[in-house]
Amino acid sequence: MRSLQIAGYGLIAILVASSAAQARDERDKPRVRPIMLSEHPNDGTHSIYVKGNVLTTLRFEQLVDASKTRMIGWEGRLEPLAVVRNKVILEPIHDLNRDEGIPLVVTLADGTEIPFLVKPPWSKRDEGWSPILDQQVDVFNDRESYASMHAALMDALKQNDTLAEANERYRKEENSVDHAYATLLVNGQRKKTPFRRRFVYRPKNEDMDMVVEVFEGPGKAAALVTLQNTYHGGPWEFDGAYLSRDFTHSTARPFALRMDRATIVPGETGRIAVVVDRSAFLTDDGQLTDLALQIFRGDGLLQVVVKLEHTIVQK
Template identity: 45%
Template structure:
């Protein structure tokens, strides 16, 4: 297995979880919370992640003097209250058993209680924006609920179309072979290998070159004693224009339980390297884990697909 890249090749790989940096804009994760639908809840849960901003939006202005976090010191940036918005930013990820109470007081004196919690491990959702309504019959609440239903419908249609295309995709078939360890049945050869060890995971990555295609695999061992590990998404885009490109993804397991290992494979066709003028350009592939942080990235030189 080669330990060094050819002289013409440049690649950069980073295997440390960091907040998302500049890149293609993410689709906003917006949740609607109608308080009248949960009358028995003393404190409504808001799921927050380290170094990721969460915004609560209300129907009326908030009182900044009576809106506060309780016991937040050392775990959150100072709370920002601006008009109808409350901005929350944890300094680090909360532990599974951690929670921080938040009291929001509206301009009319209404007090609303929330409990800031880490994302639920099963689905890993982090609230980026939460629209809060007191009554489900209000105009804005109805509009928000309709928008939420339309987003869910569109997301379901996109997911069905994605699954239909993957059934006949050669790139997804190649990714599946890499995940299963059957590299000999693919056109790829290993160009470079990396590795890294973190407090909760051990990772190793391989970069492949093939005829008209490039590929990346990441093998992960979850070293946490009590928390699952998941990779929630990957992004491929032009390093120059930041325009998104298509990448085929396959995973051995949807989630890795403590002590479990699994492999993720990404296959990129030569067409993804072409700009609007048909010229080959450099791409960046980013990987995001369950808590919303970027686990790593690799810069893909177009000469990977010229062989």
């Protein structure tokens, strides 16, 4: 799966996102989170998620030794490290690339070295790549301290709220018309939907045979993508995709998705169905606009960009 493909018409629709508003909120919301240091060697390096021109502060329980705190390969990516008593301040000059990771070692006054990996604001979760941005990270090495336990409690409560919101969102999705249509499409029951086929084409790819069927319907667009893995080096894994007006997450748009498998082994075929409501094509002033879809594969690299024209949405 080596090449980047760009298709001019239709849609390969694979998105793990609920709504543009939610995506913007999660991406832009300042993030304060605790890190509990572990004595287990496999848990030795924690990730710090940063964004260009946004300060990220690491706060520790004791003073930081500035002379022994260092980054590797930061030149041209971040401003020089700033250490103020028990705080380390990071300031990226610009957004890091999706697959970048800059090693950081913070040395405390007692000689303890704590390794981190400075990364762009994305984290791979079970449902795909999700936006994360750290504004402040509180680092605790004493799990029994009041501050550490309080931070752990607050973090657990926040995670519980997030899970509750996700469960409610999934419940609504299961009952939505668009998700029902997507389920019918992926199961080969198009005749039970209101969609009419408008385009069929095969995007070129050296490791994947793809057939894209694009449909139009009353106030909606849909697509059925059939993928056959012809890469003998290993399985193809779906990682994530994002639908937007201008290739940025600030204009991300929602749609419904169903797939029969997220991992396709060599020689195997998988199908993905997507339904997009007409409202996703509307700008703030009520005008219809074209959309662009970016699809990412399992290693986080961009696999394909597809243009979705507003003309496939019936009035």
